[in-house]
Amino acid sequence: MKLKAVLVGTKGWAEAHAKAYQVCESIELAGICGHSNVERLNHLADQYRIKHRSLDLAQLLLDTSPDVVDIVSSADARLELVKAAVQSPGVKLINIEKPLALTPSEAYEIADICHAHGKLVLVNHQHKYLPAWSKARRWLQDGAIGSIEYIRASTKVNIMEQGSHLIDMVMFFNDFSPVRWVMGQTGAYEGKDSSSIIAPDESMASVLFDNGVRASFECGAFARSIQGETNPFYHIGIDVYGSDGHLKIDLNQKLELRNYITQQHLVEKSSWEESYMDALIAYMESIHGYVSNPGAGHICDLEHSMLSYQVMMAIYHTAKYGGKAILPHRFEDSIVERYIDEASRSAGMQ
Template identity: 30%
Template sequence: MARIYRVAVVGCGHRGREHAAGIQAESRCQIVALSDVNEQAAESLNRDLGLNAKVYRDHHDMLKQEAPDIVVTSLWTPLHLPVFRDSAQAGVKAVISEKPMAPTWGECLEIANIAQETNCQLTFCHQRRFAKGNQLARKLISEGVFGEIQRMELYSPPNLLDCGTHTIDQALSFVDETPVKWVLGAVDASEPLNWFGVSAEGMAAGTLVFENGIRAHIQVGGPDMDIWGGVRVHGSKGFFAVDWDGKCLEARVYDDPAWQLPVLAEGVDNHMVGVVGDAVDALEAGIEPELSYKKALRASEVIFAFYESVRRHARVALPLQGVTDNPFVTMLENHRF
């Protein structure tokens, strides 16, 4: 008989609901607790999904009373580190967290250290890796359909930390997780944003170069974007473009004008089912999950290196050294724009 994992959801807003639906679709999981400082949000989620879970206002009480196997956190970015720390110290086996990792590079590194030291499996919700179109794109790249990948164009709505992380992660998945070698960036801070408790730019643009020589231009927010969010990949034998969710926007194979992208099976493309299922599979097999914090850390490093490039007015090589803050926020607070 398969083990049933006791799951607690911390943060019961819009994304918390999507996570909960993904958990409900996983037969090996049962939601036993909901926690939110807004108790009405938790009660509403409990009622709407018929969960019959126990509701808490304080996640500390929930961890102590329920001792869940898995915790799903759907919280504002500054809360990711403290709630993960509390969960790992309470003996939780796995945490599925919303992206991005944290507001600063130092906090990202601290999260990674906690995960390594406690052996608590940690994933971040770059859920678009499970989109059928993105999976197909990775398959075609690995089969050499588009030849050797030479360059990419990355697009995302604002801002780099909260939204751009999806596009950077998407690009990393297309180049088989090859690390970025250096970053050169610029931002438009004329009208700063505040997303989930973190200040951010309205537009960013720059260049990334991967260790294998692939170059990428990135634009996050602003006018005149070819793609609202997604990636265009240019190879020696062809090119393709997909949106965030893997929907094909265009594709060509140069020596075969009749070539067409394979037709995907119809049906709902529920990324959250993949997020939860992969986390449970990895937990049971003792392997690294697809959405491992190690991959999120790599994407986060690119983002903070990008901001550091703005601060230094210079190209920044990776691995990122001498940075623990969020350079954009520091510059904004010090009236450097």
């Protein structure tokens, strides 16, 4: 039996979700909720034949009684939308776009209220379902480069935007090993990239996992460039070095594996442009299995997503206070809010 979903959001990525629902076999889109743009709301609802549409999420939930609430709104509205969603007794799962929240307190509150109301939560890190990236993880798990020793990861977009995906993918490649400590640094907020999310333009960090693997992160304009790319959002790459070889993958260029012992050398295509919709559909199809068997967990569930969110907040924390952040740790909002204050002052001076 298909699950019913309600989509919250009407902008670009929300439309990608609406399109993906059209071909999902295990979940159907029963309604769509907008914020204030009625014309945009009706356009999407008509285009994708969505019967129920509203600017009032609470009313839409009453009208549709969905199993899933899919929140694809701006990050600053997510907490209030989650609060509305948990009040609907029939809702089994809430899907949230990355980042989970803009401040630690919001992330903790989302987790607390969803646990209190017995709602499952996923954070949409659909990169895990890209064919080349899922293959890369299988190779790593199969020992294609021996034991993982070091991971280098980079993106030319800020830490809250694509950095959120980047950190999550490193956790995924390292089999979600707990993090022992994080030591990071950030630059100022100057709005150098096109992201709508306020975050430091540059950030970097060193991370030590409990299994002994070390990782380094570079986020922002200063990060390395991926050869052949012109879109800043496509300058995402992860290099994994093991005892017997290395694996390198770019978001939209190639996947490469080299084993120093066997001399095996494989190069395959990695394409976001050709694969992102299939990855999004596969991610959505996985929801049914998780709802049917929550005990099995999910690679994008709240527990896994909070691990990568904690790493992100630890970078902010050590940038402000210095030293290392030992995880787990409960972070305060001031580590993030200072960049929002910078952005406000910058806007006031213009």
